[in-house]
Amino acid sequence: MNSYTLELPCGNDIRTRGRGTTWILLCGAIVALLMGLVALRLYSLDLEYQLADIQRQIVLREEEQSRLEKDLAGLLNPTRVYSYARSELGMKASSNIGLVKVAAVSTGAPVDQEENRAGSGVIRKALVWLADSVSKKASARQ
């Protein structure tokens, strides 16, 4: 009579298998961690490259700004503006122009009274004529 022994998994084997799984998971986690570290390192390198590229662009723009500012200062040079206005635009010396200083209008009198004074007769006409002649000369200069 053959006898069979039924070997049932005992508690120790179950624990051993459980430990193996844990080790595998642990190893997987460590590998994942290492890969994560590598990925982070690569990411940081990429950021460094981007940063360096931005820095390069900043320096180039600053150099361009320096050149533009130099050009602008040269263009704003009053000597250049003056000689250009004389040679290219025909500006002439204003030897025939005098300064006309208009006295401040008195504010003591009522407005209508002032208007009546200015509006009456010859003085107003003379003032209008003077203003017109001055403005014509000014526009002729321009």
Place this chain on the structure above:
Amino acid sequence: MKGLRKSPWLLLAAFILALLFRLYSLQVDPDPRVRSQAGSQYWARLRVTAPRGIIRDRNGIALAISAPTLSFFIDPTLWDPGNAPLLQDLIPRSRLERISGSIGGRYYPIARKVDPPISDRVINLRLPGLFWVKETKRVYPQGNTLSHVLGFCDIDDRGLAGAELFWDSVLYAPPEGRIIAKDARGDFVDVAIPGLTMTADNDSLVQLTIDSRLQHILERRLREGVLQHKAEWAAAVLLEPSTGMILGMASLPDFDPNDRNTFADKESLRNNAISRVFEPGSTLKPIIMANLIDNGEVSQSTTVNCQGKIRVADVTIHDIKAHGRMNPTSIIADSCNIGMVTCVRNSDPFRTYSFLRRCGFGDLTGVEMPGEESGLMIPPSQWRGSVPATISIGHGIGVTPLQLAVATSSIANGGKIMKPFIVSEIRSRGGALKYQGRPVVVSELLSARTAQWMRDAMRLAVEKGTGRSADVPGAKVAGKTGTAQVPGSGGYLKGDYTPSFVGFWPFNDPKFLLLVVIGNPRAGDFLGGKVAAPVFRSIVQDIEQIS
């Protein structure tokens, strides 16, 4: 049996632990040699040149600026002398001849600070063995304008004269190192490719009180005057009398700070406005007369008789003509020498000397510029014979144009001596405010009443006196002419004169004060009213049109 079953896992765990330990030691705490070697693969430390700060005028227009340029050198071990002719139009001839033959070493500079159009052509040749580095070059966009005030720098961007020298500690930024990244092939991942340096920023600023437009007018009109009268030198100072703020300062002959060939004439490098000492002549009379009035030695009712000449000690002092009866106002208006000499005859020399020192004569004004002269003042113990009399008419005393302008400002502003300043503000690297020019009252020289009286007298000098050719209708100019002889060894030089004109406008509330000095005119005229006053008038006319 159980131990054997466990052993593979234990071995694996041990292996992983060893691996982790090694990773830790390599990544977190590596050997310093490894760290250094790895670092050199990723990073490089480069020498970085920083530009000088900017100098601007009061309106923000750049007067001195650093522009990027390239400096070229060759590595003789990689250089083919046969390529030298390709550079013949781009580099100096002496250098070209040198690189046409064999050269030792690994570094030979061929051109420094080459501007972009030419430097681009050199780069595009792509010659083996030719390298370049980035540098900055000092540029003065306005050329000769304000050259004496701005000064200039040496080839290494260190200030040598003017504001460049005075504020070198602010404007100059020493070269510095910068860490930059390298890629896997070892190339720089930055701007320096393929040069070896790059530039850092420098936002330091020197802002002047000068107005470029007014400065242009000053220089243009002064140059016209110098050419017309064939003068040897000239100076002009324009300032705001109420504050002492310098709005313009011109000196001729001048130079172009962009062109070192113009530095050859030493006279052209001298700023005549602060470094030239001259005898002021009659332009000193209003100041002396104001002192006499303030002291009570002369009143408005005082009269003197001018007979055309007067004997003082061993010297005879002459006038242009016999003016007759003169009062203090007409003495100033007609610039009467005899009247002045008569008025000061009983003055105390020590008191007059003290007054002149309070005017600022014999001392530096303290303007923020290098090379200022203090002038010449004889101590009162040596005022013997005719010295007090000659000083009253502006001889026997040496002043700079700026000193004279500042002293005359006291008449224009109601009696105060103001410290002149030409710098509005200084900002160091990073933008911090380091200095700010502010009005500073040095001394209360005259009473307001005396100053007002003298302004009226000087107005009369322009309306009816010797300064008529300085009058500008509508501008209400007040001023005083001066014609001084030039002292030499053993006496005054024959035929050498220093005509000048100092004035302010509008005379009742002056906004501007201008001094014009023309040195040694050779075209015939030599009087201040004929030489300096017309230049003054033309400057006032131009300024009035834009202000």
